[in-house]
Amino acid sequence: MVYSIRDQTAIVGIGRSEFGRFLPDSQLKLGAKALNAALDDAGLTRADVDGVAIHLGWPLGVDYDRVAEAYGLSLRWVSQTWLHGRFVTSALQQAAMAVACGLASVVACVTAISFTRERQILGGPGDAEGTREDGGTHGESPPYGLTAPAGGAALAMQRYMALYGATSAQLAAVPIAFRKHALKSPHAVMKKPLTLAEHQAARMVVDPLRLYDCCLITDGAAVVLVTSAERARDLKKAPVYIAGMQGLRSGRDEFIFAPRSLGINQQPTRREPPPERDLAVYRMAGIERKDVAGLYTYDAFSPVVLFVLERFGFCGPGEAAGWVQNGRIELGGELPMNTSGGLLSEAHVGGWNSILEIVRQLRGAAGERQIPNARHLQWGTAWGDSVIFRSSR
Amino acid sequence: MSEHTKPLPRITPDNQPFWDALRERKLVLPYCAACGKPHLPPGPVCPFCFTDRLEWRPASGRGTVSTWTVVYKAWFPAFAADIPYNVVQVELEEGPRLTAKLVGLPNDRLKVGLPVMIDFDEAREGIPLPRFRPAT
Numbered sequence: 001m002v003y004s005i006r007d008q009t010a011i012v013g014i015g016r017s018e019f020g021r022f023l024p025d026s027q028l029k030l031g032a033k034a035l036n037a038a039l040d041d042a043g044l045t046r047a048d049v050d051g052v053a054i055h056l057g058w059p060l061g062v063d064y065d066r067v068a069e070a071y072g073l074s075l076r077w078v079s080q081t082w083l084h085g086r087f088v089t090s091a092l093q094q095a096a097m098a099v100a101c102g103l104a105s106v107v108a109c110v111t112a113i114s115f116t117r118e119r120q121i122l123g124g125p126g127d128a129e130g131t132r133e134d135g136g137t138h139g140e141s142p143p144y145g146l147t148a149p150a151g152g153a154a155l156a157m158q159r160y161m162a163l164y165g166a167t168s169a170q171l172a173a174v175p176i177a178f179r180k181h182a183l184k185s186p187h188a189v190m191k192k193p194l195t196l197a198e199h200q201a202a203r204m205v206v207d208p209l210r211l212y213d214c215c216l217i218t219d220g221a222a223v224v225l226v227t228s229a230e231r232a233r234d235l236k237k238a239p240v241y242i243a244g245m246q247g248l249r250s251g252r253d254e255f256i257f258a259p260r261s262l263g264i265n266q267q268p269t270r271r272e273p274p275p276e277r278d279l280a281v282y283r284m285a286g287i288e289r290k291d292v293a294g295l296y297t298y299d300a301f302s303p304v305v306l307f308v309l310e311r312f313g314f315c316g317p318g319e320a321a322g323w324v325q326n327g328r329i330e331l332g333g334e335l336p337m338n339t340s341g342g343l344l345s346e347a348h349v350g351g352w353n354s355i356l357e358i359v360r361q362l363r364g365a366a367g368e369r370q371i372p373n374a375r376h377l378q379w380g381t382a383w384g385d386s387v388i389f390r391s392s393r
Numbered sequence: 394m395s396e397h398t399k400p401l402p403r404i405t406p407d408n409q410p411f412w413d414a415l416r417e418r419k420l421v422l423p424y425c426a427a428c429g430k431p432h433l434p435p436g437p438v439c440p441f442c443f444t445d446r447l448e449w450r451p452a453s454g455r456g457t458v459s460t461w462t463v464v465y466k467a468w469f470p471a472f473a474a475d476i477p478y479n480v481v482q483v484e485l486e487e488g489p490r491l492t493a494k495l496v497g498l499p500n501d502r503l504k505v506g507l508p509v510m511i512d513f514d515e516a517r518e519g520i521p522l523p524r525f526r527p528a529t
Contacts, residue, residue, distance in 0.1 A: 123468030133403045134434035141492040142400035143522055145464055145472040146480040155482060159460035162505035204477075207463040252440060263459055264482070266433065266490060 013042025051104030123148025182341025244285030
């Protein structure tokens with residue numbers, strides 16, 4: 001196999017706007033703040049940016065052409081995926097590939113979202129994805145009233161609970177852990193601790209998901225600047241190398257909010273540990289799973305945090321609900337996850353808030369959230385794609 | 394899409410026979426003439442062997458609940474009056490799974506593995522919507 005992209009590109013700048021609810025600024029304005037901050041962080045100027053990758057466009061976010069026009073950029077490479085959370089990894093990977101292939105020198109991954117202004121897109125009549133022919137993108141079935149992304153996560157978790165005896169109280173360990181992390185993140189939206197009793201007493205949203213199993217609906221922007229490893233070494237901050245990656249899995253054995261073979265939609269039902277082809281990200285990075293000091297994921301709903309652990313083999317099929325107990329995924333635990341609070345407690349910036357946290361961690365700049373001696377951190381999702389980041393320190 | 398009306402199934406050339414059969418109170422599945430396997434959702438080719446020789450054959454209408462949920466939040470205004478309402482996935486005896494709703498059982502008795510049978514008694518704007526009830 002060819003591992004030519006290993007350590008060939010790096011994140012050299014990160015920036016964000018404020019995160020919050022019902023922010024007065026437009027998405028485009030929030031994005032401008034984040035881009036400005038990222039350029040300053042990297043020691044680059046606007047003229048250095050010649051590529052843009054966007055995974056959440058209009059109307060929730062911003063489109064590449066408006067970004068270029070509004071910010072006065074002159075781009076020679078762009079990519080934009082359909083408005084969907086699942087493509088966060090794809091956008092970052094495309095940025096790295098564009099740089100590695102010489103199509104761009106500096107790619108800005110721009111995510112600027114106002115969920116609070118565009119609420120009806122999530123499961124309401126404005127949600128075109130949910131009404132896709134033959135089934136929505138998360139298993140939505142609008143004729144039967146299953147119209148929101150949370151519905152797919154609920155279908156997966158309900159079956160998981162029946163198969164393995166997992167409980168809502170076990171699931172609570174996920175949002176409780178991430179809330180603890182958010183309390184150490186000054187910019188996080190959630191400011192109060194979450195207890196098991198509060199989790200269990202919260203209203204049911206879509207059985208078995210209770211209120212705190214569902215991510216925040218917030219506004220905010222995040223920008224990540226990707227360039228070549230060679231150029232990165234001359235910039236202001238220590239580069240964070242993109243060491244390995246693997247792409248989004250798709251097929252009849254896949255459901256976006258489930259591990260392989262859970263039996264949702266048309267998935268088979270024979271659960272097994274991850275096959276070698278699903279561990280390619282470690283091979284490309286040249287590390288083992290045990291070398292990962294922390295795992296970051298797109299925690300739209302708390303079940304997908306369990307599923308990503310099984311997806312990458314941190315525990316066996318059916319074991320994750322038990323595995324996450326007793327602080328195991330908290331700071332100080334065996335495998336800290338989403339250390340800035342994630343979508344569940346920091347803010348929903350399409351997952352890029354966690355990419356920013358990975359960069360802070362690998363620069364040794366995460367303050368009281370710092371994972372000691374973090375050299376490799378993994379971004380991975382329940383739908384099977386992943387990027388491993390390597391510190392240059 | 395209007396927020397005042399419940400969404401209708403999207404009928405396409407690939408799934409038209411499925412909906413046409415429901416109007417006659419029949420559940421049919423696309424079977425592959427080459428490998429013999431049925432599949433859902435209805436596609437233009439067999440997903441197992443990629444042939445386009447498909448035959449629509451009757452299904453028994455029996456199956457088991459493979460997963461379920463109950464919706465408590467009014468994401469979609471037209472469903473607000475129904476809350477809380479269930480949505481189930483049913484694994485048909487023939488193998489493929491269908492998303493629908495279950496009637497004839499309180500929501501607190503929903504469970505994975507429940508034997509069910511199809512019920513044809515609901516239509517929306519003339520389009521029959523398959524639903525299930527506990528098997529007798």
